[in-house]
Amino acid sequence: MKSPISLQKRLGLGLTLGMTLLWLGATVGAWLVVQHELNEAFDSALEETAQRILPLAVLEISNREAPREAQHVATLKVHKEYLTYLVRDELGRILMQSHDANPKIFNKQPGEGFTTTDKYRLYGASALRKTLFIEIAEPLAHRREAAREALFALLLPLLALIPISLLGTWLFVRISLRSVLAYRRALETRGAGDLSPINVARLPAEIDPLADAVNHLLERLRKTLEAERSFTANSAHELRTPLAATLAQIQRLRQEAPEGPLRLRAAKIENSLRDLARLSEKLMQLAKAEGGGLLSEAPQDLIPLLAHAVDEWHRSSGQRIELRLPAQRSVYSAIDPDAFGILLRNLIENALKYGAVDQPVEVSLTDQALLQVINAGPAVPEAVLQRLTERFVRGTSEASGSGLGLAIAKTIVLGVNATMALASPATGREEGFEVSVQFLCLPG
Incomplete structure (x- = not known):
């Protein structure tokens, strides 16, 4: 084209x-x-x-x-x-x-x-x-x-006359289209989560109605997305209490039930409620990722954030995670600490859930703010790999899941102006799955 x-x-x-x-x-x-x-x-x-x-x-x-x-x-x-x-x-x-x-x-x-x-x-x-x-x-x-x-x-x-006319015309047109070029730059540099109106002064009469239409469209889109996020967050939040109460009642019923079909049925209901609770938590994370507030006011050091998150995961689950940190003491980026925690949690959950059970998950951070999460396991087909960051899309594994983990991670990555790449097999290997997130490295 x-x-x-x-x-x-x-x-x-x-x-x-x-x-x-x-x-x-x-x-x-x-x-x-x-x-x-x-x-x-x-x-x-x-x-x-x-x-x-x-x-x-x-x-x-x-x-x-x-x-x-x-x-x-x-x-x-x-x-x-x-x-x-x-x-x-x-x-x-x-x-x-x-x-x-x-x-x-x-x-x-x-x-x-x-x-x-x-x-x-x-x-x-x-x-x-x-x-x-x-x-x-x-x-x-x-x-x-x-x-x-x-x-x-x-x-x-x-x-x-020809080169003089070309130069003069180019300068005149450039000066005349200065506001249009500023409008284009404002559109190009705008992040995916920024739906605020674009205000550029002194646009030409032919472009001004188009700019108003774009702002009107952005406003409608913002209100629609806010309504959707609000509904998702409120629904997930309102479900937490009844889900917790119901889960407690089912656990008590399972303990009091005699051995037999009733206890097995109660166990299945308990597992379904746990999955529903996890889905509610994922929906709340997705609403937070899409709602903004992913950037911090001051640069954040990723090394202690990463070390703390992995250590907390070790204590809570006991699952093995190999962590590799850069030689330098600090790597700064603009991501909010809570958003970084949600991102890392979803990437590690995805690696543990779909990776090989007998192999550890490798988590590394380079001095150029490149975060990598690698797990062993069968290679993911290319057709499936390209759609894994979509909502409710899961791989070919039999492991249970909501299909929202990588979608949440992708939303956070876009919101902080970073890039995320998926690779399977992992780099330098014949199998495995790799997620690479390149943050914008900032001076401390």
């Missing part, structure tokens, strides 16, 4: 191209006018020259002793002669010619008016009742050269 072209680039290139085409069109039009005017000026020069030379030629020929003999007009100094002429009688005999004239380029019979050959423009005039004729020839290359120089004079500024 082709990446979209930015409005700034489109306007810059479009305006520059349009200006260039307009300049070229104006140049061509001006060149045609200049060429027409040049032709008129050159024709007028031919006519004026003929009318000035012809009386002098008549006088010169009349005063000769042998008027019918051809005569070359001498030049005062050597120079390139653009205009050459012949003075002939009515029979075409040459009576006078300029020093550089070539009779072959003239008409065989003298005439009056303008004529054009392949290479020359000619003008003829007559005197003494059309007994003497003068024809002046001018090379068309001279006219073409003058027209070409005029065209170059019009085109040369365009070479400097």
Whole structure:
């Protein structure tokens, strides 16, 4: 899929191209006018020259002793002669010619008016009742050269105008779209949990209604999500007390019941109530993760938080967890300590529940704030791996669970602007499951 072209680039290139085409069109039009005017000026020069030379030629020929003999007009100094002429009688005999004239380029019979050959423009005039004729020839290359120089004079500024226009247009468009670019940056840098209105001043009239619509949509989405989170949290909270009371009654009933089907049925009910209590706890954690408040005001040292959480897990469950900490004393990040505890608890629960029973869970933290939780066990298929962070999605294991642990972890990770990656098999192994969370490492 082709990446979209930015409005700034489109306007810059479009305006520059349009200006260039307009300049070229104006140049061509001006060149045609200049060429027409040049032709008129050159024709007028031919006519004026003929009318000035012809009386002098008549006088010169009349005063000769042998008027019918051809005569070359001498030049005062050597120079390139653009205009050459012949003075002939009515029979075409040459009576006078300029020093550089070539009779072959003239008409065989003298005439009056303008004529054009392949290479020359000619003008003829007559005197003494059309007994003497003068024809002046001018090379068309001279006219073409003058027209070409005029065209170059019009085109040369365009070479400097194109980059200047491109730079000027780009700067003008960038300044004009400054508020739009600020609006885009505000959208790009906004986290997944931030649904507050986006306020950017002086948006263009075409973009302002769109910004209002986006803010209205964000407000509706925020209210919907808040209602959903409130319902989830309240429901889970309200269920805790009756669930605890019911669980206590079932436990007492199971102890008082005689051996047999009644005690087995009570045990099944107790297990179902425990699962429901765990689900209620997960729903409360999910509501907290989605409700914000995941970032602390000051950077938090992850090393003591991680060590305390693992030590507490050891004391409460007795399950084996191998902890590896970095050599440096402190690793700081912006995550809230309670949110970090919920995140770590869900990752360790997931690793213990679905990992190999006879292998420990490895928990490590690097000096670059990379948290890794690795458990042994069969590799998870790629199709299942890609969906494990969705709500109520579980792997292929037979272990019981709600399918919310990794979803809660993913929500917390997104809320603190971190990244989470799943890998199975684990890195450098042929089996196992690995969860990596890269926090933003901050100075202490």
